[in-house]
Amino acid sequence: MILVVAEYAGGKLGKSTLEMVTAARESGREGPITLLVLGQGVTDVATEAAAVADQVLVGDLGALAQYNPEVWAAAVAQIAREGEASTVLIGGSRSGREYAPRVAVKLDAPYLEDVIKLSAEGDALRAQRYTFLARVTETVEASGPVIVATVKPGSFAPAAPAGEAGEQYDIELNLPTPRTEITGKSVEKSSRVALSEAEVIVTGGRGVGSPENFAQFVEGLADNIGAGVGATRAVVDAGWRPYAEQVGQTGKTVQPKAYIALGVSGAVQHLSGMGKSKNIIAINKDAEAPIFKVADYGIVGDVSQIVPALIAASKK
Amino acid sequence: MKILTLVRQVPDAEARVKVSGDRVDLEGTTLVIDGMDEYGVEEALRLREGNANVEEIVALAVGPKKVEDALRTALAMGVDRAIHIETDERFDAVSLSKIVAQVAQSEGTDLILLGGQEADWDSQALGAASAERLGWPQLTWTNELNADGETLTGRHDVDDGNEGFKVALPAVITAQQGLNEPRYPTLPNIMKAKKKELRKDDLGGFGVQPAVKYVGAEIQTRARLNKMIDGKDPQAAAEQLLDLLRNEAKVLA
Ligand SMILES: Cc1cc2nc3c(=O)[nH]c(=O)nc-3n(C[C@H](O)[C@H](O)[C@H](O)COP(=O)(O)OP(=O)(O)OC[C@H]3O[C@@H](n4cnc5c(N)ncnc54)[C@H](O)[C@@H]3O)c2cc1C
Numbered sequence: 015m016i017l018v019v020a021e022y023a024g025g026k027l028g029k030s031t032l033e034m035v036t037a038a039r040e041s042g043r044e045g046p047i048t049l050l051v052l053g054q055g056v057t058d059v060a061t062e063a064a065a066v067a068d069q070v071l072v073g074d075l076g077a078l079a080q081y082n083p084e085v086w087a088a089a090v091a092q093i094a095r096e097g098e099a100s101t102v103l104i105g106g107s108r109s110g111r112e113y114a115p116r117v118a119v120k121l122d123a124p125y126l127e128d129v130i131k132l133s134a135e136g137d138a139l140r141a142q143r144y145t146f147l148a149r150v151t152e153t154v155e156a157s158g159p160v161i162v163a164t165v166k167p168g169s170f171a172p173a174a175p176a177g178e179a180g181e182q183y184d185i186e187l188n189l190p191t192p193r194t195e196i197t198g199k200s201v202e203k204s205s206r207v208a209l210s211e212a213e214v215i216v217t218g219g220r221g222v223g224s225p226e227n228f229a230q231f232v233e234g235l236a237d238n239i240g241a242g243v244g245a246t247r248a249v250v251d252a253g254w255r256p257y258a259e260q261v262g263q264t265g266k267t268v269q270p271k272a273y274i275a276l277g278v279s280g281a282v283q284h285l286s287g288m289g290k291s292k293n294i295i296a297i298n299k300d301a302e303a304p305i306f307k308v309a310d311y312g313i314v315g316d317v318s319q320i321v322p323a324l325i326a327a328s329k330k
Numbered sequence: 331m332k333i334l335t336l337v338r339q340v341p342d343a344e345a346r347v348k349v350s351g352d353r354v355d356l357e358g359t360t361l362v363i364d365g366m367d368e369y370g371v372e373e374a375l376r377l378r379e380g381n382a383n384v385e386e387i388v389a390l391a392v393g394p395k396k397v398e399d400a401l402r403t404a405l406a407m408g409v410d411r412a413i414h415i416e417t418d419e420r421f422d423a424v425s426l427s428k429i430v431a432q433v434a435q436s437e438g439t440d441l442i443l444l445g446g447q448e449a450d451w452d453s454q455a456l457g458a459a460s461a462e463r464l465g466w467p468q469l470t471w472t473n474e475l476n477a478d479g480e481t482l483t484g485r486h487d488v489d490d491g492n493e494g495f496k497v498a499l500p501a502v503i504t505a506q507q508g509l510n511e512p513r514y515p516t517l518p519n520i521m522k523a524k525k526k527e528l529r530k531d532d533l534g535g536f537g538v539q540p541a542v543k544y545v546g547a548e549i550q551t552r553a554r555l556n557k558m559i560d561g562k563d564p565q566a567a568a569e570q571l572l573d574l575l576r577n578e579a580k581v582l583a
Contacts, residue, residue, distance in 0.1 A: 112470050115455035116462035118424050124541035125424040146347045153546040193467040197494035272581035293579045315561025323568035
């Protein structure tokens, strides 16, 4: 079987799960597509999962109420072993890329990380992935009775339901006791469209000037055109914006239809997170700013003059 | 405690990348210690300078001859000694973790510090895979770390925000920006570092083969329109941009 570990949030199956199902279908690897749903109170998620999978394995347990890499790795490896999985697909989220290597070690399997394309080459699985701050696309290959891979969010089209819903089965798991104690959590919430889902993103950089200007220009424009809000690391480090909005190497990777960068210099670490956007629009007062090299449309000008004009004009 | 810090060497972020054959060609490229690993080295030094009881800090690198420079940087920052396992072969992180685990065991390490993400190959796997081989817990994307006896506390980023944690040694911690500001090696420390031990271990002794084959590499080029709009008249520029976004790019209604 091809084992896909479902990702979900707020009681709903994540888009990344549907993307992984497509990756599984396209991979040409052996076996039925099996979704594994781990957590507590995941009945609805499992039902959603059944619509796109051949079968759904449900581990609905108190011990899974809180994500922990050791616990997740043990659960996934156990099911992969018992089901003689040929392939294990895990989301390329922060948590996925954290526990997937442990699964690979447990299964003594090769590990293909953060892949954007998958295809079977005889016994082997061939994958593409980005390297060198997303400036290079690398092709890698691994073979073995089982291969573990993480799938980069946004790289595959979300799968549509396939015919009959798959059967659901409850599973028994032998789980280790987590050794890490979580002493407090702060969740970063945003009232706007999630960056991973937004078709248009307006991102502010340090050139915007201040947190007040950020609210006025970046959020102002975004709300006017129904866009998500992003930020550079410089802005996040300065405490103007929450980390959840950071785009780049150590933040989120996004691929909207339009990415509007206001007062963003275009450092390589930022480009690696947004360089695959379909259209890039940049407003920067420095004509030499590197962001213009990757822009489809650019205005050399001051954010505080251009953006109010844009907001006014977009209301028309 | 005994700390092992892992050190990689990567092209300077601003360096141009070129591909020849099936991989990125680093000939003539300026190489530096991977910035995220540098946070790990710095944190090890700060734990010792704080009130943690740190017996020894060892830096480990697996890679070509040139990686010595990155190890010298770590030594000059204040690491006590270094181990270099020389190879031109590229090891995927999960295979490499076999070496890391063996070194950690033979050195009696109880804390491994390394960067959360590799600036060249973009892998986040080495810390987790090493932790699994050793049977240790791991904390990734750490941006605050404190030690009290055998207990570590701190904060780290997770999918939807960040959390405080508490864990007992031994453990693997991956570092990221925000954890600290790495120090620059001073000239006297660079001189002192020359006298510190840089041991060469033989790859053959570890019995490790890469599990991933590197088939090809291609530079990403995506043609961009590069249409520049004159911003001198903000009103006119804004109207022109909106027109292009609505009617040419068709990304706005
Ligand atoms: C390991 C590592 C990881 C990193 N990860 C990330 C990441 O995930 N995301 C990220 O963004 N960065 C990341 N960085 C940081 C990155 O290198 C840059 O420092 C950062 O992106 C710069 O942010 P900025 O463009 O907002 O600020 P700056 O570089 O300060 O640029 C501000 C820009 O605004 C322009 N400007 C100023 N005033 C105005 C005005 N009034 N109107 C119009 N334009 C104006 C300036 O010309 C300039 O181009 C990382 C760095 C490292 C070392």
